[in-house]
Amino acid sequence: MKIKKTAFITGISGMVGSHLADFIIENTDWNIVGLIRWRSPLENISSLTKRINNNDRISLVYGDLRDTVSIDKAIEKTKPDYLFHLAAQSYPLTSFEAPLDTLDTNIQGTVRVLEALKKYKNDCIVHICASSEVFGRVPxxxxxxxxxxSFHPASPYAISKVGTDLVGRFYAEAYHMNIMTTRMFTHTGPRRGDVFAESSFAKQVAMIERGLIPPEVKVGNLNSLRTIADVRDAVRAYYLLVTVNPIPGEYYNIGGSHTCTIGDVLNKIISLSSYAGKIQIKEDASRLRPIDADLQIPNTKKFRDHTGWEPNIPFEKTIRDLLDYWRxxxxxxxxxxxTR
Structure with missing residues (x-):
């Protein structure tokens, strides 16, 4: 009898984690264990609730990246074949207000996960999710x-992801663990948190359409240049990362093919609204970062050549689906x- 593989997803209730769980359920026979905190909102995995309640290929364990004992117990109990480390304090603007929490959660939290794997499942194939923010201000x-x-991080969040990136590569080299690191560039779509610019715009436009707020969208820096990917393409990339000849210690840039400014994203969202032409744009100082990583355009050749991955979902569909999600x-x- 074939024994099914088990995939462990930290941050399963987030945008990326929930889409990855959907992908694994639909495209593999793997079992899934998702790590959540006791207070984690479960809305993003509501479509999986029946399976979770019936222990049908997916279950949840409680833990916190800042609590060594809980992480140790979760890995000891699960002993996964694959681990996708997606959980993080992932909001760059928040990291300026809570730098120590960000550093502890993202850097030391990653160490806690890898120490537990080293102890209980050293041969696990591991994906460590860093971020394109590690590159920061690029000429x-x-x-x-x-x-x-070279790394030039522009926020405490970015600094924490430099640490995450380096911790992952260190454990691969020092302890011969099968760990790979990704630097995913901007990715969005349904379930994107409203603290991120394009999702905040979509949320505000949806609220305007329902008459809940005046026809005015509050914005931060609209000149920042981004290459946009769809979250559903991103999780497919993560699956290929751990299944197509995984090479311990490797690190990859992953991102979409549509490059534009944040202002262009806002204009696309507004153009899809019934209020197009009626919405005012107002800069909100609280949405501006002290320093911004403003040229985020990836070269993804290394990852594409290794896995054959290509982004498939067009920019307009991504943005339309994001707006419909908020509607x-x-x-x-x-x-x-x-309206944050």
Whole structure:
């Protein structure tokens, strides 16, 4: 009898983790264990609730990246074949207000996960999710950004992801663990948190359409250049990362093919609205970072050549699906939503 593989997903209730769980359920026969905190909102995995309740290929364990004992117990109990480390304090702007929490969660949290794997499942195939933010402020002559571009982090979050990146590679080299690191560039779509620019825009537009707020969208820096990928393409990339000849210690830039400014993203969202032409744009100082990583254009050749991955979902579909996601949430939750 064939024994099914088990995939462990930290951050399963987040945008990326929930989409990855969907992908694994639909495209493999693997079992899934998801790590959540006791207070984690479960809305993003609501479509999997029946399976979770019936222990049908997916279960949840409680733990916190800042609590060594809980992480140790979760890995000891599970002993996964694959581990996708997606959980993090992932909001760059928040990291300026809570730098120590960000560093502890992201750097030391990664160490806790890898120490537990070293102890209980040293042969696990591990994906450590760093971030394109590690590159930070990149001069134009270094575009597009390849894997060997120097790090110049522009936020405490980015600094924490430099640590995450280096911790993953260190454990691969020092302890001969099968760990790979990714630097995913901007990725979005349904379930994107409203603290991120494009999702905040979509949420505000959806609220305007329902008459909940005046026709005015609050924005931060609209000139920052980004290459946009769809989250559903991103999780497919993560699956290929651990299944197509995984090479211990390797690190990859992954990203989409549509490059534009944050202002262009805002204009696309507004163009899809019934209020197009009626919405005012207002800069909100609280949405501006002290320093911004403003040229985020990746060279993804290394990963594409290794796995054959290509982004498939067009930019307009990604943005339309994001706006429709917020339209549904606004209808459901109405005036209880904040406009952040």
């Amino acid at each position: 134009k002559e270094k575009l597009p950004i390849d894997e060997e571009c 549904e949430k606004v209808v459901k939750d109405g005036s209880s939503l904040l």
